[in-house]
Amino acid sequence: MNIGWYLAASALIFCIGAAGVLVRRNPLVVLLCLELMLNAGNLALVAFSRMHGNGDGQVFALIVMVVAACEVTIGLGLIVALYRRRLPIDVDELRELRG
Amino acid sequence: MSQVLFFLAGLGAIAGAVGVVAFRNPFYTVLALVFHLISLAALFLLLLAQFVAAAQVVVYAGAVMVLYVFVVAYIGGQDEPLGAPGGTLKGAAMLFAGALFVELSIAILGSGLKAIDSRGAGVGSSYGTPQQIGQLFLTKFLFAFELASILLLVAAVGAVILARRRRGLEAEEEEAARRAIPAVRPAGTGTMAEGAGALAPLPLAPVPDEREEPIEPTPTGGW
Numbered sequence: 001m002n003i004g005w006y007l008a009a010s011a012l013i014f015c016i017g018a019a020g021v022l023v024r025r026n027p028l029v030v031l032l033c034l035e036l037m038l039n040a041g042n043l044a045l046v047a048f049s050r051m052h053g054n055g056d057g058q059v060f061a062l063i064v065m066v067v068a069a070c071e072v073t074i075g076l077g078l079i080v081a082l083y084r085r086r087l088p089i090d091v092d093e094l095r096e097l098r099g
Numbered sequence: 100m101s102q103v104l105f106f107l108a109g110l111g112a113i114a115g116a117v118g119v120v121a122f123r124n125p126f127y128t129v130l131a132l133v134f135h136l137i138s139l140a141a142l143f144l145l146l147l148a149q150f151v152a153a154a155q156v157v158v159y160a161g162a163v164m165v166l167y168v169f170v171v172a173y174i175g176g177q178d179e180p181l182g183a184p185g186g187t188l189k190g191a192a193m194l195f196a197g198a199l200f201v202e203l204s205i206a207i208l209g210s211g212l213k214a215i216d217s218r219g220a221g222v223g224s225s226y227g228t229p230q231q232i233g234q235l236f237l238t239k240f241l242f243a244f245e246l247a248s249i250l251l252l253v254a255a256v257g258a259v260i261l262a263r264r265r266r267g268l269e270a271e272e273e274e275a276a277r278r279a280i281p282a283v284r285p286a287g288t289g290t291m292a293e294g295a296g297a298l299a300p301l302p303l304a305p306v307p308d309e310r311e312e313p314i315e316p317t318p319t320g321g322w
Contacts, residue, residue, distance in 0.1 A: 001102055002215070002218060003215050004215045009142070019120060036132070049146075051217070066250065069158065080174070080262045
């Protein structure tokens with residue numbers, strides 16, 4: 001398949017993830033939608049790596065995976081801390097930091 | 100053959116992504132993401148990125164998703180209420196996502212990259228193997244590699260600090276228990292130290308002072 005098709009699939013997945021981040025209110029699901037966006041970026045990186053025929057893009061994709069794993073750990077830690085404090089698990093209710 | 104596989108895997112990935120956004124139960128959402136990740140690994144294999152595909156399945160679909168499932172099981176999968184406020188905001192969000200897709204599509208279609216309509220450059224048999232990735236990591240991208248390890252360490256420490264249980268009164272209770280031990284053994288009951296005469300007879304054991312105020316319930320958690 002042409003590289004453009006992979007990029008189109010990547011763009012579609014990225015937009016679905018962005019819509020999910022904006023629409024969903026459970027922070028757990030928001031994190032999952034962030035994963036979707038990062039994975040769409042990964043797909044584009046690997047497709048460009050294939051297009052150029054060298055492995056740099058795959059290294060980028062692996063680094064993105066590392067960053068995503070860190071983000072998940074911290075995000076889930078925050079959610080568990082919220083749950084322990086009996087705060088609502090809802091991004092619309094958590095507005096203490098709003099200016 | 101590769102076209103059929105591409106469309107199967109691509110449709111699976113997109114269906115998984117839609118499932119992540121559409122399912123109300125967080126548990127089903129996580130399962131949809133697992134499906135999406137495995138389909139994406141198939142796409143990586145079609146792009147000859149074997150090591151990335153394997154890492155995707157092992158690290159993402161294996162480890163990270165298990166973490167998600169644990170947290171969903173811990174906090175309980177509450178379904179989102181259906182009649183939520185902010186319906187117009189939801190429409191605006193969908194509009195924004197659609198506009199983003201149109202913009203990205205225009206960027207792809209109008210791209211000046213000639214090779215975007217090709218099947219990619221010719222690559223040798225070593226392309227995408229662990230050997231190639233490892234060599235790149237240890238030569239060209241050594242700094243990023245080391246930085247990633249430090250980032251993982253910091254994230255692990257941060258997660259432990261965020262999710263630990265705050266112990267406020269428990270240390271005090273332990274102290275009280277330790278003070279209560281000599282109280283149940285009055286002086287002159289013949290400990291080994293007394294029998295050897297090495298020590299003067301113990302003074303009367305201090306009676307633990309009565310607590311006037313009841314112990315306040317510890318707020319679990321909290322920063």
